[in-house]
Amino acid sequence: MAGGADSGVFISTNGGTRWQLVTDPFAPGTSGVPHIPRPYYAHFDHDPAGGDINLFLGTRGRGVWRLTFKKVPMPEIQVPAPPTFKRACLGDTQPGTLKVCNTSAGDLIITSITSSNPEFTIDTPSGGFPVTVKPRFLLPVHGAV
DSSP states (O other): OEETTTTTEEOOSSSSSOOEEEEEEHHHHHHSSOOOOOOOEEEEEEEEEEEEEEEEEEEEESSEEEEEEEOOOOOOEEEEOOOOOOOOOOOOOEEEEEEEESSSSSSSOOOOOSSSSSEEEEEOOOOOOOEETTTOOEEEEEEEO
């Protein structure tokens, strides 16, 4: 757990590799998720293995809050290698495939894929978005350069 006066409260359930914001420091009035300002102390209370996680937060001047997290498998994305393309002449288009793997126990839901390189175009999957990648499966993403 990590928190700041104005940044919100973050939690990691995998030893600090990935952090998730669990409070809303930007729009708590409209999101329905509270902003817990100035967190100072934290205490964790775990239910039996696979159960809920209770996080008690003591704040400076704002009381004590209890946040309960349901134990759900989080998706993990891995891209084992960059896309590969055959050699082509300048100006030719060459198709390629990028493998997006879900290496977790939970479903990975992909709502869109974009490229930061304008020379690489992404083909929309035949069923459109969103695409669900089941645990331990991969999604081949086709495109061209």
